[in-house]
Amino acid sequence: MPLRCSTGLKPRRTVIWIIHREVGSMSYLTHLECPKCGKTYDADKPQTLCGCGSPLLARYDLAAIARAVKRDQLKGRVASLWRFRELLPVGDDRDVVTLGEGMTPMLACPRLGQAVGLPKLYIKDEGLNPTGTFKARGAAVGVSKARELGIRTVAMPTAGNAGGAWAAYAAKAGLNMYVVMPIDAPDLAKKECIAAGAVTYLVKGLISDAGKIIGQAARLHGWFDASTLKEPYRIEGKKTMGLEIAEQFEWDLPDAILYPTGGGVGIIGIYKALQEMQAIGWIKEGVRWPKLISVQAEGCSPIVRAYREGKEASDFYSGARTLAAGIRVPKALGDFLVLEAIRRTGGTAIAVTDEEILKAVRLVARTEGMLICPEGAAAVAALPHLVKQGALNAGERVVVLNTGSGLKYPELIAVDLPVLEKDAELEVAAAGERTGDAGSE
Amino acid sequence: MPLRCSTGLKPRRTVIWIIHREVGSMSYLTHLECPKCGKTYDADKPQTLCGCGSPLLARYDLAAIARAVKRDQLKGRVASLWRFRELLPVGDDRDVVTLGEGMTPMLACPRLGQAVGLPKLYIKDEGLNPTGTFKARGAAVGVSKARELGIRTVAMPTAGNAGGAWAAYAAKAGLNMYVVMPIDAPDLAKKECIAAGAVTYLVKGLISDAGKIIGQAARLHGWFDASTLKEPYRIEGKKTMGLEIAEQFEWDLPDAILYPTGGGVGIIGIYKALQEMQAIGWIKEGVRWPKLISVQAEGCSPIVRAYREGKEASDFYSGARTLAAGIRVPKALGDFLVLEAIRRTGGTAIAVTDEEILKAVRLVARTEGMLICPEGAAAVAALPHLVKQGALNAGERVVVLNTGSGLKYPELIAVDLPVLEKDAELEVAAAGERTGDAGSE
Numbered sequence: 001m002p003l004r005c006s007t008g009l010k011p012r013r014t015v016i017w018i019i020h021r022e023v024g025s026m027s028y029l030t031h032l033e034c035p036k037c038g039k040t041y042d043a044d045k046p047q048t049l050c051g052c053g054s055p056l057l058a059r060y061d062l063a064a065i066a067r068a069v070k071r072d073q074l075k076g077r078v079a080s081l082w083r084f085r086e087l088l089p090v091g092d093d094r095d096v097v098t099l100g101e102g103m104t105p106m107l108a109c110p111r112l113g114q115a116v117g118l119p120k121l122y123i124k125d126e127g128l129n130p131t132g133t134f135k136a137r138g139a140a141v142g143v144s145k146a147r148e149l150g151i152r153t154v155a156m157p158t159a160g161n162a163g164g165a166w167a168a169y170a171a172k173a174g175l176n177m178y179v180v181m182p183i184d185a186p187d188l189a190k191k192e193c194i195a196a197g198a199v200t201y202l203v204k205g206l207i208s209d210a211g212k213i214i215g216q217a218a219r220l221h222g223w224f225d226a227s228t229l230k231e232p233y234r235i236e237g238k239k240t241m242g243l244e245i246a247e248q249f250e251w252d253l254p255d256a257i258l259y260p261t262g263g264g265v266g267i268i269g270i271y272k273a274l275q276e277m278q279a280i281g282w283i284k285e286g287v288r289w290p291k292l293i294s295v296q297a298e299g300c301s302p303i304v305r306a307y308r309e310g311k312e313a314s315d316f317y318s319g320a321r322t323l324a325a326g327i328r329v330p331k332a333l334g335d336f337l338v339l340e341a342i343r344r345t346g347g348t349a350i351a352v353t354d355e356e357i358l359k360a361v362r363l364v365a366r367t368e369g370m371l372i373c374p375e376g377a378a379a380v381a382a383l384p385h386l387v388k389q390g391a392l393n394a395g396e397r398v399v400v401l402n403t404g405s406g407l408k409y410p411e412l413i414a415v416d417l418p419v420l421e422k423d424a425e426l427e428v429a430a431a432g433e434r435t436g437d438a439g440s441e
Numbered sequence: 442m443p444l445r446c447s448t449g450l451k452p453r454r455t456v457i458w459i460i461h462r463e464v465g466s467m468s469y470l471t472h473l474e475c476p477k478c479g480k481t482y483d484a485d486k487p488q489t490l491c492g493c494g495s496p497l498l499a500r501y502d503l504a505a506i507a508r509a510v511k512r513d514q515l516k517g518r519v520a521s522l523w524r525f526r527e528l529l530p531v532g533d534d535r536d537v538v539t540l541g542e543g544m545t546p547m548l549a550c551p552r553l554g555q556a557v558g559l560p561k562l563y564i565k566d567e568g569l570n571p572t573g574t575f576k577a578r579g580a581a582v583g584v585s586k587a588r589e590l591g592i593r594t595v596a597m598p599t600a601g602n603a604g605g606a607w608a609a610y611a612a613k614a615g616l617n618m619y620v621v622m623p624i625d626a627p628d629l630a631k632k633e634c635i636a637a638g639a640v641t642y643l644v645k646g647l648i649s650d651a652g653k654i655i656g657q658a659a660r661l662h663g664w665f666d667a668s669t670l671k672e673p674y675r676i677e678g679k680k681t682m683g684l685e686i687a688e689q690f691e692w693d694l695p696d697a698i699l700y701p702t703g704g705g706v707g708i709i710g711i712y713k714a715l716q717e718m719q720a721i722g723w724i725k726e727g728v729r730w731p732k733l734i735s736v737q738a739e740g741c742s743p744i745v746r747a748y749r750e751g752k753e754a755s756d757f758y759s760g761a762r763t764l765a766a767g768i769r770v771p772k773a774l775g776d777f778l779v780l781e782a783i784r785r786t787g788g789t790a791i792a793v794t795d796e797e798i799l800k801a802v803r804l805v806a807r808t809e810g811m812l813i814c815p816e817g818a819a820a821v822a823a824l825p826h827l828v829k830q831g832a833l834n835a836g837e838r839v840v841v842l843n844t845g846s847g848l849k850y851p852e853l854i855a856v857d858l859p860v861l862e863k864d865a866e867l868e869v870a871a872a873g874e875r876t877g878d879a880g881s882e
Contacts, residue, residue, distance in 0.1 A: 105541025422644060422650045428662055
């Protein structure tokens with residue numbers, strides 16, 4: 001396979017700081033590979049699924065990266081996922097489409113940790129990404145690669161946030177974008193698509209119905225179908241969460257990572273990042289990989305069921321129901337990869353109720369000041385159960401991925417406030433009304 | 442003045458990466474000073490306004506910082522505003538309250554730049570801060586300092602976003618928080634306060650009425666009144682925008698910075714940052730300071746009026762009206778400092794209409810994929826006027842501060858989408874419906 005490397009190109013001086021600060025650090029992508037049947041594909045052409053139906057994974061010349069980049073060189077680079085330039089699939093800086101995604105904060109959460117029995121608890125806040133969710137990572141890398149491959153029109157079905165993110169990056173890239181989403185998708189995601197100029201439709205049905213319409217139109221009109229995991233590069237964006245966690249822990253990995261699992265692209269990506277970092281030699285000698293823990297909602301838990309039953313893939317989960325729309329995925333295309341990631345790292349899979357999710361949103365806001373999304377809250381809600389089960393213990397450093405900002409879910413918080421006259425006097429509130437009483441949740 | 446430096450303290454190992462990566466780099470705060478009458482105040486005690494009525498400014502031992510920190514040392518530090526640890530007023534790391542604020546991206550905007558006649562246009566996207574706006578900067582530093590000073594209860598009036606930010610940081614810090622806001626404040630800000638556990642009230646009136654109620658209650662109950670510019674440290678948080686702009690331009694400053702101006706704390710802070718960086722010697726030899734340009738709404742433009750009339754302070758602007766609530770401030774306490782910053786840097790002040798603001802929101806979303814807030818859009822809307830006036834020219838590197846995420850203003854985008862049946866076929870959209878046609882705005 002030829003090494004993709006664009007050393008002959010002059011990076012544009014005016015944007016270079018935004019992309020990366022060390023000239024010459026380009027992609028080491030070599031090819032695409034099927035994790036099921038092993039077949040390889042040319043990464044210089046648009047690709048979707050393997051002939052065998054499996055998603056494809058991007059492969060890099062890891063030995064060359066090991067020679068070229070020492071982990072400490074990353075320190076001075078731009079505070080976005082493009083700091084991991086060599087491990088991303090875009091060859092030419094001029095195709096990089098960025099809105100500042102990635103390098104989200106890793107926040108120590110001692111008060112919340114106290115409440116759930118895990119004093120060394122951290123939340124990585126993906127809500128600080130462009131468009132307010134971790135979908136921006138996949139969209140940034142997916143759209144950049146689409147531009148590099150000469151794709152002019154991207155089409156995708158979406159439950160909401162992914163469509164908003166892809167519409168934003170397509171606009172920035174100057175690509176045409178078609179989106180179809182269920183009629184009951186969240187308003188804010190519809191608005192993001194409209195604002196970014198995507199041609200947007202609603203469908204009287206589910207995301208699977210939207211997927212069929214997009215698939216057919218893409219074949220008919222020659223658009224690129226960027227459905228989850230049919231498109232091979234958004235996983236490369238998502239894997240940067242794993243790279244960042246390692247760097248933020250100074251290459252001494254945490255003991256566990258909790259990931260709210262719908263399509264599962266993030267957990268697949270983090271597992272891929274662990275494999276790549278290990279091969280490159282960035283992870284400290286003798287450091288154990290974190291347990292990867294999949295969290296789902298009780299009303300839609302196909303991965304949990306398959307994990308418990310010892311299956312290698314999940315069955316379609318009928319009657320899926322949860323308020324956390326991002327993890328309402330009855331059957332993920334990459335389910336076998338999710339299950340592999342969980343089992344090979346000694347992790348587990350667990351489901352929580354919608355009521356627990358809502359309580360966790362409130363608990364995190366009151367103890368740590370973060371308004372998190374219901375999917376992230378599901379992972380928080382799982383913590384006390386995991387401690388009780390013995391899957392986590394109090395001495396462990398545990399990372400929860402909050403996949404999006406609570407600002408995108410305004411319907412979860414009711415407004416019912418006392419109204420004062422202009423000349424009112426305030427009294428000291430009773431203890432129960434105060435911010436400080438985290439214990440009361 | 443004694444140098445505030447807490448070298449005897451052990452930073453907690455578990456959180457150190459999040460705060461800063463170089464141990465020993467603490468605050469060089471010396472005292473507070475009145476910019477009007479020159480009187481100095483002890484920074485070890487809670488302070489509000491000067492006896493003469495002016496806001497107070499924090500002063501540092503800049504000569505000592507110049508000896509201690511070379512600008513290139515900043516490179517490897519944490520990607521938040523705490524990278525500028527020495528120039529912030531918090532002495533002890535254990536009092537730092539962080540949600541990952543600051544180090545927001547500086548995004549080259551070539552397509553938008555083309556549309557407005559400024560090819561070297563950048564937007565610094567403050568929407569990627571915690572709580573979705575630049576208010577997080579002031580709240581992070583203000584709350585941290587309040588904690589260090591032993592303050593247990595903070596109270597503030599707010600138009601919305603500042604209250605949401607302070608409530609979040611107070612929750613993280615474990616402080617009590619009281620908020621009063623006008624009954625017509627945006628729903629999302631109310632929800633942020635409620636979620637974070639702040640004791641929150643609405644008032645049948647304006648923010649000035651809220652301010653009176655808070656002021657009286659604070660005196661009565663011994664709460665700290667954290668109203669804008671009465672509290673001396675939020676400006677220190679806001680000034681980090683100026684420090685970051687300089688670092689992101691590799692200490693070769695841009696030619697102009699546009700700032701949507703309500704209370705004006707940000708522009709005062711950026712001007713203060715320029716003075717401090719100059720004194721420390723971080724700015725490259727011979728580099729001119731950027732023109733600081735204040736943008737207001739035509740329905741509320743006290744600074745523009747005072748600038749045009751050559752006055753040193755503004756008059757109260759009666760009947761203030763604009764959809765951009767963040768710049769609906771009829772009389773700012775720091776108006777004289779804003780006018781000084783504009784005049785000393787060769788900047789200007791300009792007003793735009795609400796209609797122009799709405800058009801700019803759409804233009805930025807379609808050309809650059811960013812959903813910006815109406816205040817940031819006001820600054821974008823000013824660009825073609827400034828080019829026409831000759832205040833900006835096509836060769837200049839111009840930075841617009843987008844002060845918040847458009848996700849906090851969902852009411853600005855209407856949803857009216859075509860609905861498909863499950864078996865629908867999509868057609869290729871007419872050119873006018875596409876993302877790519879930025880020119881049509």
